[in-house]
Amino acid sequence: MTWLITGGAGYIGAHVARAMAEAGERVVALDDLSAGIPNRLPESIPLVRGSSLDADLLKRVLADHAVTGVVHLAARKQVGESVDRPTRYYQDNVGGLATLLEAVAEAGIKRFVFSSSAAVYGNPDVDLITEDTPCAPMSPYGETKLAGEWLVRAAGRAHGIATVCLRYFNVAGAAAPELADTGVFNVIPMVFDRLTRDEAPRIFGDDYPTPDGTCVRDYIHVADLADAHLTAAKRLAGGATGDLTVNIGRGEGVSVRELITLIGEVSGDTRQPVVEPRRPGDAPRAVASAALAARELGWSARRGVREMVESAWQGWQLHHAGPQAH
Structure with missing residues (x-):
């Protein structure tokens, strides 16, 4: 097996690429470097600079590296x-995926892992979100991930491609x-930045219907997420057929206030947070x-x-590195 990992120089992609390579899988990474960083990847993993929107490049990469499976993480x-x-x-997100799936089908590749998101669910009023919880995304991003799942499954049925869609929760x-994640878009780096x-x-809001009034989320370590990709890839390499869609989380909730308290303990900066108005679209839990x-x-977070x-x-x-770094 040789696996193409799109977005392979990104925060999650580089973890996936390393985990798969360390497990003995042959890996090639594709990344347009809009968010990826080349030196995240060891020298043993070839990095092709380019986009999943580039059909000619995709055909060339799939052929040159004799790719037999794809893990698609590249997305805004x-x-x-x-x-x-x-x-x-x-x-x-959708156009790039369509172009990639077309190239995959043309090349006769029969294994495909898709990076999806808990954003497909929107704001369900349930204690635990199962894969059968209705999907009602609340943003264009979430819509593109749900449409991506539909497209992956449809292409899988049409071309005999075995597929796995992984719905990540909050990666950290x-x-x-x-x-490490170099962006300041998720809650932990946002607190570090402050x-x-x-x-x-x-x-943002401490009046939600939760134990301490702040939003509750499921956080997953990026190394556990990388292991989930490796496990999914091995399932497909082992001859699994059809499609599988699974949540990737710990099944445990942590409130924003609990998380900030823990960040204070780890960083040594225990100043109290300021409470601002709710942000639109934030689910309580x-x-x-x-x-x-x-x-x-056979995977669970460790x-x-x-x-x-x-x-x-x-x-x-x-x-x-800044005044608080020590």
């Missing part, structure tokens, strides 16, 4: 930006400091049922939230 993923630029999100942490600028963390992933993939915060903090210090 900022919810707010997707509201402002929906056409770009549909073009890149780093397997090594140099692999502390580094000598400002108090922010909580979004926690995965991880039972199907355990049953179908790392806890403290390990996520500690590893993310080490990465933040490496990439964003």
